[in-house]
Amino acid sequence: MEKHIIEPTNPRRDFLKTAAIGVAIASCGSALCSCNKSNSNSEDQVVLLSPEGELVTVDSSALKAANKSHCVSGEASRKGIPGKKFVMVVDLARCKNAQKCQESCDKNHHTQYPKEYLKVLKMQDNPSASPYWQPTMCFHCDEPPCVKVCPVDATFKRDDGLVLIDNDRCIGCRFCMAACPYSQRVFNWGEPEKIESEITCKSPEKSGVNTTMGTVEKCDFCPDMVREGQMPHCVSACPNGVFYFGDENEDAVSNGEDTVRLSKLLADRAGYRAMEDLGTKPRLYYLPPVNRLFPFEDAAETEEDHSAN
Amino acid sequence: MDINKVQSNEQIEKDLMPRAFGPYGKLWVVFLLFIGGIGLYYYVQQLRHGLVVTGLRDYTTWGIYIANFVFFVAISLVGSLMSAVLKLTNVKWRTPLTRISEMIAVAAIMFAGLIIIVDMGRPDRFLNVIFHARIQSPITWDVIVITTYLFISMLLLYLPLLPDLAIMRDRFKTIPKWQQKMYAFMANNWKGTSEQHKILNKSVMLLSVMIIPVAFGIHTVTSWLFATTLRPGWDSTNFGPYFISGAFMVGAGAVIATMFVFRKFYGLHKYITLDHFDKMGRLLVLLSLVYLYFNVNEYFVPAYKMKGSESAHLKELFTGAYAPLFWSVQIGGMLIPIIVLLFKKGRTPLIMFVISIMVIVGAWFKRFLIVIPTLHHPYFPMDQAPEAWSHYTPTFAEWCITGGSLAGALLIVTFLVRYFPIIPVEETIEEQKGGTNELNIERGYQPQIEKI
Numbered sequence: 049m050e051k052h053i054i055e056p057t058n059p060r061r062d063f064l065k066t067a068a069i070g071v072a073i074a075s076c077g078s079a080l081c082s083c084n085k086s087n088s089n090s091e092d093q094v095v096l097l098s099p100e101g102e103l104v105t106v107d108s109s110a111l112k113a114a115n116k117s118h119c120v121s122g123e124a125s126r127k128g129i130p131g132k133k134f135v136m137v138v139d140l141a142r143c144k145n146a147q148k149c150q151e152s153c154d155k156n157h158h159t160q161y162p163k164e165y166l167k168v169l170k171m172q173d174n175p176s177a178s179p180y181w182q183p184t185m186c187f188h189c190d191e192p193p194c195v196k197v198c199p200v201d202a203t204f205k206r207d208d209g210l211v212l213i214d215n216d217r218c219i220g221c222r223f224c225m226a227a228c229p230y231s232q233r234v235f236n237w238g239e240p241e242k243i244e245s246e247i248t249c250k251s252p253e254k255s256g257v258n259t260t261m262g263t264v265e266k267c268d269f270c271p272d273m274v275r276e277g278q279m280p281h282c283v284s285a286c287p288n289g290v291f292y293f294g295d296e297n298e299d300a301v302s303n304g305e306d307t308v309r310l311s312k313l314l315a316d317r318a319g320y321r322a323m324e325d326l327g328t329k330p331r332l333y334y335l336p337p338v339n340r341l342f343p344f345e346d347a348a349e350t351e352e353d354h355s356a357n
Numbered sequence: 358m359d360i361n362k363v364q365s366n367e368q369i370e371k372d373l374m375p376r377a378f379g380p381y382g383k384l385w386v387v388f389l390l391f392i393g394g395i396g397l398y399y400y401v402q403q404l405r406h407g408l409v410v411t412g413l414r415d416y417t418t419w420g421i422y423i424a425n426f427v428f429f430v431a432i433s434l435v436g437s438l439m440s441a442v443l444k445l446t447n448v449k450w451r452t453p454l455t456r457i458s459e460m461i462a463v464a465a466i467m468f469a470g471l472i473i474i475v476d477m478g479r480p481d482r483f484l485n486v487i488f489h490a491r492i493q494s495p496i497t498w499d500v501i502v503i504t505t506y507l508f509i510s511m512l513l514l515y516l517p518l519l520p521d522l523a524i525m526r527d528r529f530k531t532i533p534k535w536q537q538k539m540y541a542f543m544a545n546n547w548k549g550t551s552e553q554h555k556i557l558n559k560s561v562m563l564l565s566v567m568i569i570p571v572a573f574g575i576h577t578v579t580s581w582l583f584a585t586t587l588r589p590g591w592d593s594t595n596f597g598p599y600f601i602s603g604a605f606m607v608g609a610g611a612v613i614a615t616m617f618v619f620r621k622f623y624g625l626h627k628y629i630t631l632d633h634f635d636k637m638g639r640l641l642v643l644l645s646l647v648y649l650y651f652n653v654n655e656y657f658v659p660a661y662k663m664k665g666s667e668s669a670h671l672k673e674l675f676t677g678a679y680a681p682l683f684w685s686v687q688i689g690g691m692l693i694p695i696i697v698l699l700f701k702k703g704r705t706p707l708i709m710f711v712i713s714i715m716v717i718v719g720a721w722f723k724r725f726l727i728v729i730p731t732l733h734h735p736y737f738p739m740d741q742a743p744e745a746w747s748h749y750t751p752t753f754a755e756w757c758i759t760g761g762s763l764a765g766a767l768l769i770v771t772f773l774v775r776y777f778p779i780i781p782v783e784e785t786i787e788e789q790k791g792g793t794n795e796l797n798i799e800r801g802y803q804p805q806i807e808k809i
């Protein structure tokens with residue numbers, strides 16, 4: 049099991065489709081593979097990994113996405129996508145603070161500075177170490193302190209690993225904001241601006257759409273996109289492939305260009321989680337900023353330097 | 358009891374029974390209504406526009422509402438201190454102070470509940486706390502213990518009132534009809550038989566025992582709202598006893614202040630004596646010393662280590678932006694009271710009144726210092742947020758709402774005092790007569806010897 053090989057046409061889309069049918073293949077095994085082999089002259093084909101470890105080419109039209117519905121609400125939205133354990137890996141060595149992730153996140157979740165789900169922070173581990181950029185968002189912890197303290201189950205943990213918020217239930221006590229050591233939750237202090245969107249879905253899976261005064265919001269790992277077989281917005285927006293997203297059960301993550309084995313990536317690149325000692329068990333890993341692709345540059349500082357000169 | 362001259366029962370009744378407001382009383386009520394009204398006006402604004410009318414923003418998500426909440430909960434502990442702890446330890450001089458304490462307790466705990474609703478982003482969804490309650494959240498625990506405490510405190514205020522209500526029912530014939538009806542209704546067929554006294558004594562005793570763990574519960578759980586998070590400054594196992602000891606201290610301060618005011622304006626010098634002030638002064642010193650001990654634990658130990666995540670927080674308190682407030686509160690609200698009250702000359706009414714005000718104001722700002730500075734030192738840097746978010750300045754609206762809640766609590770105390778005797782009349786009579794008096798039997802009030 050080295051790699052999932054994916055057709056170049058629309059890699060992001062296909063990868064997740066692969067992910068979505070992973071379970072299906074596992075259950076029907078080689079029968080599915082053979083039937084699709086005979087039918088492989090359509091243009092949109094994907095290469096999949098069979099349970100035996102063989103790579104097989106499959107016509108994508110033969111695949112059924114797990115769930116195509118746009119608006120999953122109620123109990124279903126509290127359960128999660130069956131068989132999944134979503135995970136994100138952020139490669140700090142590639143980040144140059146291009147801020148495309150943030151822009152795309154803001155646009156698609158209808159948020160606006162300073163209420164943002166994704167923040168790129170300037171970090172420096174110690175005075176001798178070189179500073180680096182660190183994108184942060186909700187880490188969807190496996191031991192989420194925010195979920196523990198919520199008095200009304202408005203923020204909850206799903207089987208697929210996601211931590212989401214039901215904006216129709218939240219009482220706005222902000223205990224979860226106090227409890228989150230990563231400061232990743234944002235609050236609607238006033239009446240949020242009416243969003244111009246044709247989507248009217250009231251679902252915890254659509255953060256930013258069902259936005260209401262006096263409730264919390266945060267990054268949701270874009271489960272609506274994932275259900276459609278696409279990547280979260282930040283992943284597809286990043287020009288440098290910083291973000292890898294995938295499924296831990298399948299042990300595969302992709303940044304849109306490369307699809308790699310999660311365990312190998314973390315082992316080879318010394319992946320770590322933020323503040324491991326707090327015991328929150330984040331579902332987001334960082335790859336340390338070593339052998340960087342870009343030298344560190346702080347646009348704000350350079351401007352200051354120019355104006356000072 | 359420490360009444361120098363034996364008073365006739367008529368005199369006691371005349372002195373202690375509630376009276377209509379005098380000109381000062383009326384002015385006081387108008388003043389409180391005014392402050393409360395402004396608070397209410399701004400709260401309506403907050404309901405319309407959201408918490409954006411406050412100085413709160415992401416990062417500094419809790420502010421003076423929560424500090425005020427902790428303050429109210431702290432003050433409310435005084436009820437259990439005076440009527441339960443001192444009762445069980447058989448301290449006799451507490452009798453004239455128990456009712457004041459219970460009144461403060463009931464008013465404070467009611468407003469603790471209200472101010473927490475004021476802090477909620479969605480007060481309209483308050484019932485979710487019941488319908489969707491999750492037992493693992495400290496907020497749920499708080500809701501449970503606070504309602505329990507409110508209930509027991511009300512009973513502890515009401516039950517010992519029964520004999521006094523009966524006196525008012527039987528003797529007040531010139532008061533308005535509704536008042537007569539109210540007393541009759543509340544006195545609830547109290548005849549003062551020894552049977553009734555027995556039941557009453559038993560229930561009060563039982564409630565006094567029950568309220569102690571609940572009182573510890575409310576303030577410990579309140580401290581856990583902070584201590585169960587992972588934030589430097591809050592992440593402390595010392596928080597429970599630290600909060601409780603501070604609460605008893607400010608509670609004693611509140612009793613002293615009220616004692617002084619009522620003694621002066623109601624002319625109760627015969628009932629609240631210098632000896633009471635002396636005793637309360639000693640009690641306050643003791644409670645402050647306990648609080649000092651927990652303060653040393655809370656600040657000295659982490660300051661000795663200066664652990665990375667804690668150091669920014671501690672430095673801000675010791676030498677940074679919050680240093681002036683921090684040292685004023687620690688010195689003015691704790692050290693000076695201890696020193697002054699250690700001396701006999703310091704334990705005179707006026708000095709003690711000033712000291713108790715220092716303790717109360719200090720306690721309020723201490724809660725501010727516990728809640729807010731921690732929020733300015735998250736683990737991840739705040740540099741992406743607007744600069745203004747790294748400070749917290751409560752807005753005018755926020756102050757008005759907070760002031761309104763304080764005025765509201767005082768208003769409740771004021772009205773309780775208007776309609777009910779602040780010093781237990783019947784108990785005072787009984788204690789004075791030592792339990793055997795023909796007069797009592799004549800009037801149908803059975804002698805009652807306190808057996809504890």
Ligand code: SF4
Binds near residue numbers: 197198217220222225
């Ligand atoms: S603010 Fe909302 S989501 Fe957060 S703890 Fe309170 S009710 Fe739960």
